[in-house]
Amino acid sequence: MTAVSIRNVWKDYDGQVVLENISFDVAPHSFVSLVGPSGCGKSTFLRMLLSQEAPSRGEIRVEGEPLASEPMPDRGMVFQKYSVYPHLTALENVALGLELERSPLLGRLFGARRRAVLEEAAAGLEAVGLAPARDKYPSQLSGGMQQRLAIAQALIKKPRILLLDEPFGALDPGIRADIHDLMLDLWWNTKMTVFMVSHDLREAFYLGTRVIAFDRTRTRPEEQAAYGATITFDIPLDPADPIKARIRAAEDAAAKDLDLPVSIQTNGI
Amino acid sequence: MPRFVNRRPGRAARVILAALPFALAIGAYAIGSHIRLSENPNDKLLPSFTALADGFTRFAIEPDRRTGDILLWVDTLASLSRLAAGIALSTLLGLVVGIGVGLLPYVRASMAGFLAVLSMIPPLSVLPILFIVFGLGELSKVMLIVFGVAPFLMRDIALRVGELPAEQIVKAQTLGASTWQIITRVVLPQVWPRLIDAVRLSLGAAWLFLIAAEAIASESGLGYRIFLLRRYLAMDVILPYVAWITLLAFTFDWALRHLQARAFPWFAGEGRGRS
């Protein structure tokens, strides 16, 4: 149950403004879907939430506290690719977070302590349906299995905030539906606050309790460098709404190509 | 008729094709040797196969008349211990400096330029300096190998570490890893198989520097023996020695390749582990 507050955040790379004056507050246990055209700065925004990069201006607070200056276990991350370690089996990938915590010097446990950690990790794998693949290396897993593994790996640290960067982009629709339900279960049970970048509006609306779109409002070439993307719409969704209503909202938005009526272009609720 | 790029030899054809260049080389030697020997039975340049076998027997099986040692083994042992010491030291340097430069911005800032210059010094040009500083004993020979091979290993490992996706390093931090733990659990385990590749590539250079150092100042070793026998034009021993060195080098390469496949099964799946 973690509240996040983003205050006047700007980000530029060598004078090229990418994000411009982003402000919004996120209620505890939200599932925020971030959408927007390619290159508008969604991944950049997640990297700032992770402290992989610092905002050029403005600040991000978690529970009222400023973010640590480097990535910390309170914020878990699932990247689109390269989230899991190729040299560790599925089980070892999940156990890694526990081993690092319990063995500061070697980052590796032996004997009974190792068995205890592996048991815990096995439960984590079980939760994402990967128990049968526990001894396989990531290269032997399908794309969907690798992403589920990445989720289990991140969740073992019980992060308060989970960041997902197009986690399901490469998956086919059938597997995606399964993983969506899994994601909703995990989000509900762990009480995490989730930020998910997605290119798929259906997915964004289906999973999110709130959908936020970034886009550039000024697109004339001479304005490109000086103006970045900002929040163009921000739609709260009622998780209690029947799924059909939420999907319909997604399809409406898609049909209008994100050109939503002014009435729901509420910036920051 | 499929295009030539799409036509593949079958099993038997592959064996024959692989053996063909060897057979041709041996055959050409046999003919050349036969022609020269029929003109002059005392010709030393291309000895017959029986002469080669005799030469090999004299050095590899019969003890030397003066010292009582079996010279091939004494030479092999001397050379291999120098090679092993040189490669071990270079590998250690390659790991420590390479991981530092590849992972830690502070080490990179201070070492990257220095390494780039260091690796441009032709190692043989510092051989006299090594002899002056370390004397004519074992140390100077080992140091020449280190000088010739370590800069390459350091730079190669630094590059391989730099190629690890940034996501992996960030992810480790979100799992609570310290810098040291990132090295021991994320970087080092993924460097091992790449290190094996780098060592395989540097073995040729290591042999080159070993033999050069032995040729110039030594009382034993495979390189010393070849250059000593050169004075007597003793091709009947030099050629078996060269074949023996080649066999040793080939065996190490083969062993390293198999060690990599055995010890790091995940690496082949990475798609980069093809030899």
Ligand SMILES: Nc1ncnc2c1ncn2[C@@H]1O[C@H](COP(=O)(O)OP(=O)(O)OP(=O)(O)O)[C@@H](O)[C@H]1O
């Ligand atoms: N390290 C960097 N240095 C310079 N420019 C960068 C850097 N990282 C991102 N950018 C620029 O910032 C902009 C936003 O990039 P970002 O990766 O955040 O987009 P995105 O919204 O995630 O796009 P996509 O949907 O394609 O993943 C791009 O124009 C990119 O060129």
Ligand SMILES: [Mg+2]
């Ligand atoms: Mg992105």
